Amino acid sequence: MNTNDHGGAGGSAGTGLDTLDVAAGQDWMTAVAATVSAHKDELTELDAAIGDADHGANLQRGFTAVTAALSGGFEPETVGQLLTKVGMTLISSVGGASGPLFGSAFRAMGKQLATPEADADQLALALRAGLDSVRALGAAAAGDKTMVDALTPAVKAFDDAVAAGLGLVVAARAAADAADEGARATVPMQARKGRASYLGERSIGHQDPGATSTALIFAALAETTARAR
């Protein structure tokens, strides 16, 4: 599955966002909810092959809950409050492995962003914190065939782009591409974490569902930031 089907959006630095404010953060979540719904069956099928066929339903349930939580009169003042709410909502609605993992990633990001408007540097730090929290919680290393294999290169690509002064739009695009590549790179891996690890060698040859949904989340970020407001 090519998770980069984000429909246009070149990402040339000139047209998109320089920062992620609360409204853009909400747009990002709306985009995630949409792409997760659109890819629900594909995520489920990936999970059916090496897991328990619920990843699509899990994330759809989670981001539907997120959409509801963000729309119901909730008016966060900072991006951090927004993302913390996203994390809490995922934790309280998804279940499974991905609920706590994605949930704590968003919570960890939220903690870093006590600002109404996050610039690329702040986002880079936040993404790094998100990755760290997934690794701390799930204890997966790179190459274990989990979401970490999409998250790690995505965060690095974002970092590198920001360090090179390329700005949010390019960084987000680079992260999305790296996440997608990372997800596809899980195909030949033998799983060492999560349910797929039970299959031993039989996990080889399948793309990890959590890495795939991670790439969707980054694709949605790239799409959101690239869009002119």
Next chain:
Amino acid sequence: MNTNDHGGAGGSAGTGLDTLDVAAGQDWMTAVAATVSAHKDELTELDAAIGDADHGANLQRGFTAVTAALSGGFEPETVGQLLTKVGMTLISSVGGASGPLFGSAFRAMGKQLATPEADADQLALALRAGLDSVRALGAAAAGDKTMVDALTPAVKAFDDAVAAGLGLVVAARAAADAADEGARATVPMQARKGRASYLGERSIGHQDPGATSTALIFAALAETTARAR
């Protein structure tokens, strides 16, 4: 299914048996065991369509037991003893509806044949007694789509041939043909007795397994009597 595939044996009055003695009775049972085994799957499939898919296995188990019972040092002095033994063995090994019904048919025949050698007239009476006992036990009338629909015309054809002085071979052949025709005539009937009755109208269009096996038993009798000793 054409149950008349008795393999040759013209049945011209000259070549076969005039009477059924104990040895011929044993031959008959051997022939029944063989034809039931050969048609086991067909009987099962007929029973699968409107019953419970066990008629083939039931009769194979029963006539295997009969073969064993007749071979193990059992030396009946009369045809009656032989057929009574057959009936008892069927009752004690078949189960289901067909076990008691076929079993009591043979027992009732046995009661009539206290002779080492039964002629066609005696056999006619015995067959009639067999039919009566099936009807008494199972309470099925002609047209109810049961073994009675093969047994009734078979007994009548046997009777008629004997009354016309045509002898055992011709009578047995006539009975076999009538049984087969009776079995095939069950196809358009709606069952009123046995498991097939549960299907109501859906029992129409299928041949009754018990009528079919009844025809096999008569075919084996025709074959046995037609054979020159």
Next chain:
Amino acid sequence: MKKFLNSAESFVADSLAGLAAAHPALRVQAEGPDGPFVARRAATQPGKVALVSGGGYGHEPLHGGFVGVGMLDAACPGEVFTSPVPGQILAAAQAVDGGAGVVFVVKNYTGDVLNFQMAAELAAEDTGVAVETVLVDDDVAVRDSTWTAGRRGTGATVFVEKIAGALAERGESLADVADMGRRVNANSRSFAVALTACTTPANGKPGFLLPEDEMEVGVGIHGEPGRSREKLASAREVAALALDAILAEPLFGAQGERQDGVEVIAMVSGLGATPLSELYILFHEASRLLAERDISIVRSLVGNYVTSLDMAGASFTLCRADDELLELWDAPVNTPALRWGL
């Protein structure tokens, strides 16, 4: 055929050996002139009426799983879907008779009826064992008439065995225990729906083929097709279909009217391959529908009680209850498949 077995021939014997290994309180008389049958290991209390049931194999836990204190004294399994033979039934009856006689609980199938009838005749002729027979015929999917084999016996068998078994345990007479069994049967009705056919070990393939979007309505427990084939429906519709058929019986009061005061014991039994999660969904729908008519479910069973090999499907059984039946229902029972109070 996808089954755990060693051979079709040894299916019943191997399975009974497993029952024996798992339940030390039962003894399994092996196949042979006197078997097979399953009986309580402890001898029947002198003076206690014994209950003997049986039927073709493939309906587990019925009947072997209902042998034990408070329920059956013995069960006679036949081959798969084939009734037991008279000798086997007689042997079981003789083995468990405690001098007060034996009640045969017989599901109304020609084979079972004839074989138990012959066993009863043998008992009367050759032994001193007094026998009374209770026929179970609760399946309303079968259109009954005096000209046919009558309704099938299915789920009500569990109720008959439990309640008559409890009465026997109290030391009541042969006639009273049998009458109680008949009363429970008269108070009970069933209806079943199948999503797949079952496969007998001997046949090795499903008895019929059912498309992905169809179900068989009004099936029995021997793999035969039902009264009709219908489009697959929701759990709610399936429950409605079954309960409508059952509640059409005058036993449960005038149709369409609210039935204040009618109490039932309700069972939703899987047919073998339907998981408990789905049975609970059906039970939920059934309980809603009954509540709408003010019929109260006062006791219930949800699980695999009367099955049809590996058929996916479920049966619904209602038994109209009263205080006496409920007291007997609640009496202690200790069998592999039904146990409480002990």
Next chain:
Amino acid sequence: MKKFLNSAESFVADSLAGLAAAHPALRVQAEGPDGPFVARRAATQPGKVALVSGGGYGHEPLHGGFVGVGMLDAACPGEVFTSPVPGQILAAAQAVDGGAGVVFVVKNYTGDVLNFQMAAELAAEDTGVAVETVLVDDDVAVRDSTWTAGRRGTGATVFVEKIAGALAERGESLADVADMGRRVNANSRSFAVALTACTTPANGKPGFLLPEDEMEVGVGIHGEPGRSREKLASAREVAALALDAILAEPLFGAQGERQDGVEVIAMVSGLGATPLSELYILFHEASRLLAERDISIVRSLVGNYVTSLDMAGASFTLCRADDELLELWDAPVNTPALRWGL
């Protein structure tokens, strides 16, 4: 998809409603910020340690069917094959805490582990409820290593819940009840074989396709394929395969040697669509194989206890027993799926 359901979305809620309707001694807290969870209707005796378990739905009767006197105090069902969420677990723990603390019985799956861990953290931070966690990881089909997610928790869960539950009922301390749970887990090993895949309501089609003549060996209870795919084998061979894997564990004594004096509680559980008749055949074979090694089965369960929706298959679980464990095993229990002495 051939299932009795109203919709994939309402599968769990409808099924829990059925559980509630069928078992008046249980109360089902509906879905919402504090649910769903299943608890005993009666409040926890003050001073009694409470046991809370849970996990994805689809394993019925596990866990809701094991709530009741002598076993669990509450069970938290997640969506099908999806672990429950921390808030739900915390709500259950708070509801059943009797002041003596709560033992979480958690099957070792990343999702369950993380969600129960978060609930335990919340309990420590926000409430006065003391929590101890018992991880169940008995499935020897998973090659364990420090680098992986470890073995799965399957059949041993029933043993842990029963035996630790009995100890809790005696008023023992939180630490002791948790330790007992850990000891039972350490003493238990499982192995399962599937003949078909299962179908989740949300997915609507089988997780994998298995040819008529093949089986999946070493499967878990979430529809994932097993360690290997093999030619369909006889019941005897299947039992041998499973027991060889289990008995290779040093826990059951040196391999290949006769194990005089080793006593086990043995369970053969269906995975959902396998009929009891076949489970007994497997149990028969297992008991023969154990007898050959002089390992005695001193207690047993044969039936559907830990299932995987509508998967055809069976799991084998052995728990090495001693007098203390057996005494606790025999202690009274009254739950929908396990009941004796009450």
